[in-house]
Amino acid sequence: MATTREQTQANREAKLDELHERLTGEVENLVSGEDWSRALAFAARFRARSFSNTLLIWGQHQGAYEAGLVPDPMPSYVAGYRQWQGLGRQVQKGQPGYQILAPVTGRFASANPADAASWRRLNKGEKPRAGEVVRSKMVGVRPAYVWDASQTAGDPIPEPPAPKLLEGEAPAGLWDGLVAQVEAAGFAVVRVPHEGMIHGANGMTDYTANTVAVRENMDPAAQVKTLAHELGHVLLQGPDQDEARQHRGIGEVEAESVALMVGAAHGMDTTGYTIPYVSTWAARVDGKEPVEVVKATGERVRKTALTILDQLDTTQVADGTQPGLDRESTRRDQPAQERSAPDRAAGRHVEPLPEHSARPVSVAAAQERGL
Ligand SMILES: [Zn+2]
Incomplete structure (x- = not known):
């Protein structure tokens, strides 16, 4: 018992x-639920950043937080000026962008792809010749600017x-x-x-x-x-x-x-x-x-x-x-x-x-x- x-x-x-x-x-x-799937779909539109860019964003966001420009010590969604516009949001006046390094790619053409020396870089707008193969390759980096969601205003951000x-x-x-x-x-x-x-x-x-x-x-x-x-x-x-x-x-x-x-x-x-x-x-x-x-x-x-x-x-x-x-x-x-x-x-x-x-x-x- x-x-x-x-x-x-x-x-x-x-x-x-x-x-x-x-x-x-x-x-x-x-x-x-719908909130959840909307938030996932939204998040999927932000690309993954390299580790070094993540660190760059992190450091600059901390600086912005300490300067009282953003309300949260942690960055959330981060995107370029035009990408924010495409999402129905506008970067607010006086908000500094965070500088990151964006890849620069060049287009290369070759009639004999197996021969490394045969590749030539195409100028902007230049078309390959008949029989040439075209490939893109990263040739360097350039500074680019991104903003955290809290530095933008506009359409609501779907969040779970x-x-x-x-x-x-x-x-x-x-x-x-x-x-x-x-x-x-x-x-x-x-x-x-x-x-x-x-x-x-x-x-x-x-x-x-x-x-x-x-x-x-x-x-x-x-x-x-x-x-x-x-x-x-x-x-x-x-x-x-x-x-x-x-x-x-x-x-x-x-x-x-x-x-x-x-x-x-x-x-x-x-x-x-x-x-x-x-x-x-x-x-x-x-x-x-x-x-x-x-x-x-x-x-x-x-x-x-x-x-x-x-x-x-x-x-x-x-x-x-x-x-x-x-x-x-x-x-x-x-x-x-x-x-x-x-x-x-x-x-x-x-x-x-x-x-x-x-x-x-x-x-x-x-x-x-x-x-
Ligand atoms: Zn825990």
Whole structure:
């Protein structure tokens, strides 16, 4: 016969499983929605930049941020003057372009392609002679200028729903309880005044210094959610996590799913943050559909959440209500336009900074290197 404790445990596991199933369903909803596909189609129009150009953009954007010219320390979409015009947006007056190096190509013609010496460069507009083969080749670089989306105005930029920071108070005792577990794992919790100190993120786990940093300039509810996320990293992942993009995506899905479960057990609705965050990272795992990625992490996430919840002496939600993931309270029916209209009208990104800069942008590579 099962003891009360075993029953409680079984109940809890069943609730967490159900919670994970709902999370998976919400991720599916989000990534199959129109906002998501529009944003992907838009992103596909921006070409990948070379690593050196990414660094050039990064450095100059930081300078523009420090000079107060752009609202966000991280560049988002970056394009040339005419490309922005083609997308229905105009570079705003007084915004300096970022200089990058664009390839210069030349056209070469030859009647005998196998003979390297026979190739001659064609002048602009010059036509090849009869029987000649034409090929283009990079012959050098020239300076070119690009602008970040935040330096332009015009047609709205289609974006997938962005994580929304939690507001309000933290559940009593949860912060201290999580700190104790982070410390028991050999990490020190450090509170930093702002995101600028941790690469623009809300929190950061440093496996070299053995620290977990959380920024203080957000509501206590958001801070405690971030701490739960970082504790998820501490318990589930190790220092090699960042090396592979593949693993990074899975690691973020796991850590944030743990945070959702810890939050839900305390009556916190983290879905406005968790669903877009998990979807974005799950979509970055190559070769798998986002929903598959989330599903595959279910077991590890549940185990970790249980371990954390078992060690807390906080008051936890007993009736199995999972705020935010019940059918009535999800807001997926509400048009995204309505939700984000004020932000768009202000002409700037007011989206909260993700835990680890999880924006699907062209400079993502640089962000992942923690630059
Ligand atoms: Zn993370």
